[in-house]
Amino acid sequence: MKPRPAPPPGFEEQRHPALLRLAHWAMALAVLTLIFSGWRIYDSSPIFPFRIPEAITLGGGIQAQLAWHNDPGVATAIAWHFAAMWLLAGAYLTFLLYGVFSGHFRRDFLPLTPRSFLADFVAALRFRLGHKLGEYNAVQKLFYWGVIGLVALMLTSGIAIWKPVQTAPLVSLFGGFQGARLVHFLGMSGLFAFLLVHVALVLLVPRTLQSMILGRARMRIHSASGAKE
Numbered sequence: 001m002k003p004r005p006a007p008p009p010g011f012e013e014q015r016h017p018a019l020l021r022l023a024h025w026a027m028a029l030a031v032l033t034l035i036f037s038g039w040r041i042y043d044s045s046p047i048f049p050f051r052i053p054e055a056i057t058l059g060g061g062i063q064a065q066l067a068w069h070n071d072p073g074v075a076t077a078i079a080w081h082f083a084a085m086w087l088l089a090g091a092y093l094t095f096l097l098y099g100v101f102s103g104h105f106r107r108d109f110l111p112l113t114p115r116s117f118l119a120d121f122v123a124a125l126r127f128r129l130g131h132k133l134g135e136y137n138a139v140q141k142l143f144y145w146g147v148i149g150l151v152a153l154m155l156t157s158g159i160a161i162w163k164p165v166q167t168a169p170l171v172s173l174f175g176g177f178q179g180a181r182l183v184h185f186l187g188m189s190g191l192f193a194f195l196l197v198h199v200a201l202v203l204l205v206p207r208t209l210q211s212m213i214l215g216r217a218r219m220r221i222h223s224a225s226g227a228k229e
């Protein structure tokens with residue numbers, strides 16, 4: 001494992017290596033495609049007493065799709081869903097392997113203790129949680145571990161719904177086919193909530209986006225109080 005190069009004195013710095021960025025943006029694209037196409041698939045057989053408005057689902061205009069191939073866009077949505085599922089599986093595996101073998105998870109996502117989480121969570125509620133470029137706070141660490149777990153849950157519950165006969169033991173772990181559908185829907189809701197909070201936090205500290213796009217962001221540390229340029 002290569003040590004992270006130290007930033008020049010008076011600066012803090014964040015680096016996101018190319019493989020990590022590639023895996024991250026592929027996961028982001030895949031998750032967005034999965035969510036919007038999943039909403040159209042959900043609408044064809046809702047498990048709750050509501051439907052998602054067609055305009056915010058992926059699958060094409062219902063009338064156009066019906067005229068084209070006598071299907072209200074569900075087949076198109078399933079095609080998007082499967083393509084994005086493979087992209088997510090590949091990117092997720094890349095992210096996991098990179099995270100483990102480069103030492104990134106150990107260095108940047110750990111340590112994480114209930115005490116550090118509580119302290120940072122309370123500070124965040126009081127708007128007193130500082131952000132140091134290149135260092136994740138305990139709330140972020142828990143969020144990232146949470147989303148890693150959620151993606152695993154989405155992939156496994158998705159496989160259970162896709163091939164329920166071949167994966168019968170997996171289906172029974174989810175409490176049956178309907179249980180797997182429920183877990184898949186609730187997992188999607190969790191991922192969607194993660195996305196909203198994640199993007200809001202990125203907007204609060206846009207310098208991190210520079211690093212996630214270009215690979216590096218640097219910031220001068222102004223004073224001992226931690227004020228930044």
Ligand code: HEM
Nearest residue numbers: 014020024027028031144147151195198199202208209212
């Ligand atoms: C399209 C919307 C998204 C944007 C704009 C975005 C942006 C970012 C940015 C700027 C960072 C760096 C944060 C920092 O270093 O403080 C980041 C990190 C991260 N994002 Fe996203 N993200 C998006 C979607 C997602 C999705 C869908 C997932 C999960 C499937 C995800 C998972 C993560 C993870 C795990 C990290 C930590 C990366 C690491 O250091 O290993 N992001 N994201």
